[in-house]
Amino acid sequence: MGTIKEIALESGYSPATVSRLLNNDPNLSITADTKNKILKIANKLGYWEDHQEKKIKPTVALLYRVNHKEQLQDEYFTSLKQALVSTVERDALKMKTFYDIEDLIKNASLFQGFIGVGAEPIENAQLVKLHKVLPNGVFVDTNPAPELFDSIRPNLPFTVKNAIDLFIKNGINKIGFIGGVGPKHDHIQENDLRSITFVEYMKTRGMDTKWTCVEGTVSVENGYKLGKMVLAKYKNDLPEAFLIASDTLAVGVLQAFNEENVNVPKDTKILSINNSNVVKYVSPPLSSFNINQKEMIDMALDTLTHLIIRPDRPKIDIRMNTNLVVRKSFVPQEK
Missing domain, CATH: 1.10.260.40 (lambda repressor-like DNA-binding domains)
Structure with a gap:
């Protein structure tokens, strides 16, 4: 050729x-x-x-979208950004960070592709504009436009099903779920994939979903509010365990439970998702499904490099499985 x-x-x-x-x-x-x-x-x-054995070293942009309103949620994306910076330095790549999509669109000619990190909403019209000038892009953890860009995301449906199966294997059949609402795209509120999967999978297992509580944003404050709501409604009928959609929410829920003298894991057990640093230091420390951020970043850069040399291939949406890190909030006897 x-x-x-x-x-x-x-x-x-x-x-x-x-x-x-x-x-x-x-x-x-x-x-x-x-x-x-x-x-x-x-x-x-x-x-x-x-020359398939060759690997180019593109100049890449980082589109970094966080709102700086929720510290723990921001820390998750900050860790992703730090993992990307470390990998870029290791591989001797060139990268520039953009906090506004319009700035990236104006400077698109300087790059061969971009990595998107963060969960702040982006208008679809802006994504279409970006694709016209910089079509090679990979979003990490989210993907606001799978028809336009590739993505590497944690396998949240697998994680939720894994959590439910693990509870059942350990003789726990009354299971609750606490989560926030999903992302907004073009002013349309979407349902969160974790809550959808929880309700659907619980029904397929013939189990009660009455302890499902989904409302508000992913924040410690909202987790605290949801914890109080659950206790007001079910304190005398708590499920044996809760799956909580993220560590950020779980920290607030745990605070609410502690204030009401609900003992975790004696009165109810908790499993969370993300395995952020803070969950090691709350009381009790939270068992949480780990999302391997370094592997997601490595996979994102490999996917971007492949896209740059194969721009006409179909778009890719890769889901990476999680693994459970056991702490005191739930110690499974059967795995």
């Missing part, structure tokens, strides 16, 4: 420049426009079909 000489001829750059770029010469200094043009022609001429 396409050779370095053919790419050089069509691009108007020397074979030496083309070769140094495609072989990741760290001392090569060229503009982003030059890099984009050479890579585009390399794709067009099918260069990568005969």
